[in-house]
Amino acid sequence: MIHDIAVIGAGMAGASLAAELAPHARVLLLEAEDAPGYHATGRSAAFWEECYGGPGVVPLTRASGAYLAEHGFLTPRGALYIGREEDRAAMDAFRASYDGTGVALERLTPAALADIVPHIRPAWSEALHQPACADIDVARLHQHYLGLARRGGVAIACRARVAGLVRESGAWTITTERGDTHRAATIVNAAGAWADEIARAAGVHPVGIAPFRRTVAVLRVAPQAPADLPLVIDVGGSFYFKPDAGRLWLSPHDEIPSEPCDAAPEELDVAIAIDRFQNVTDWRIEAVERRWAGLRSFAPDRMPVYGFASGTEGFFWFAGQGGFGIQTAPAAARLAAQLLLGQGADAMTARIDASVYAPTRFAVALQSA
Missing domain, CATH: 3.50.50.60 (FAD/NAD(P)-binding domain)
Known part of the structure; x- marks a missing residue:
């Protein structure tokens, strides 16, 4: 046949x-x-975020949203892009890059950011809220x-x-x-x-098309992360974290060149993720319960x-x-x-x-x- x-x-x-x-x-x-x-x-981190992938990907993401929502694959989450005072220009440039795409980005005050993300350190005072972000099943x-x-x-x-x-x-x-x-x-x-x-x-x-390794660790933290915590992403691209079933999924947002393979996490990458997380929040990490890695493949x-x-x-x-x-x-x-x-x-x-x-x-x- x-x-x-x-x-x-x-x-x-x-x-x-x-x-x-x-x-x-x-x-x-x-x-x-x-x-x-x-x-x-x-091995996906499982979120639908209109900014993810850059402005050139927005049309595909937004066109997919209605299908995903109508078939019950999305759960509202919201996203925050955060930075420090020295990142303000980068935040402004990031926001401007999505002008005309239909993506909604709202600047938050430091007080509003602290209310939404408990245990965030005061140095992280800049935030853009993207309300449409959702978890994907x-x-x-x-x-x-x-x-x-x-x-x-x-x-x-x-x-x-x-x-x-x-x-x-x-x-x-x-x-x-x-x-x-x-x-x-x-x-x-x-x-x-x-x-x-x-x-x-x-x-x-x-x-x-080149593969790059991305690492995720699942943390048990104290006090427990609130279930309604948004996806939190460093505007500089050095970490993101989100809650899941009382735990936190954390990634160092790494892109390590790799051969095509069954990717496995490296202890160094998990340690880098934890160090970055501790520089952003004062949550106490009680355990790393799981870790994994996957490959993300990009054209030039x-x-x-x-x-x-x-x-x-x-x-x-x-x-x-x-x-x-x-x-x-x-x-x-x-x-x-x-x-x-x-x-x-x-x-x-x-x-x-x-x-x-x-x-x-x-x-x-x-x-x-």
């Missing part, structure tokens, strides 16, 4: 796209691991898309790590490490940290890559979503499906300029490489 489309990677990106394609095409979803969502999807969202895909007739193959890709007679032959073969007219590269490896296997010039300009590769028939990029791939999944998948199927925009994607995410934006750099 020749499938119309084979999607490589069954994390949030691949699952959501397969679900969007299912009513219109014969789709195969290939996953290298024993189960979908083992890597970045299963990532596991349920991922299962939602996998369920839609299965009910739509998508064939899902796990333990199907791609070993070879050959195009002949208008179709791709996909060989897995187990020796299985599949055929598809078009392949979608939704392989996350492995996206450039998949491109090379297909004879497509990689666009420079830190924008996602959606579209057909130049010069290679039937190869479609759906990668480079960094840390914002979960919160943009509904709109990104809808947009990519429209591009793959040659459909026009609908109400969800009407305000998204697909050209800014096209892989052809790297053509000049690739030609000179």
Whole structure:
């Protein structure tokens, strides 16, 4: 059997796209691991934040919000970007960068900040409030898309790590490490940290998608963190923390270059996170109960890559979503499906300029490489 489309990677990106394609095409979803969502999807910090990813990602995030809310995947949280007095100019620049995007950012007084974030040290006096931020039920969202895909007739193959890709007679032959073969007219590269490896296997010039390790630790603090504490982010990008089930999730906001792998946390990164947290608050840390790491993969300009590769028939990029791939999944998948199927925009994607995410934006750099 020749499938119309084979999607490589069954994390949030691949699952959501397969679900969007299912009513219109014969789709195969290939996953290298024993189960979908083992890597970045299963290790997400799980929030929907309009500023996350930068102004260029805002259209995808905002277009996804209604779908996520209507299907019950969001719980209101709110976010605070904080800084010290010397960060005031950076705060102003950060706020100005979102002018015209529809993102609401409200400056708070030091007293208001102290009321919202107990135990914050007085030096941290600057704050911007982003009220629309919400927690995402990532596991349920991922299962939602996998369920839609299965009910739509998508064939899902796990333990199907791609070993070879050959195009002949208008179709791709996909060989897995187990020796299985599949055929598809078009392949979608939704392989996350492995996206450039998949491109090379297909004879497509990689666009420079690079994985970076991000660390999260779960802290038990005293007194217990309030359940309604917002997501708190350093405007300088050196930490964030949020409450979860009476604990605090803390990250040093690290981006450590990595090979594609099953990422594991480093003790040094956890220690750096704790040191930064203690410089911001006087909460007493009673224990580090859990720690994990995941890979976030970025193109050189830190924008996602959606579209057909130049010069290679039937190869479609759906990668480079960094840390914002979960919160943009509904709109990104809808947009990519429209591009793959040659459909026009609908109400969800009407305000998204697909050209800014096209892989052809790297053509000049690739030609000179």
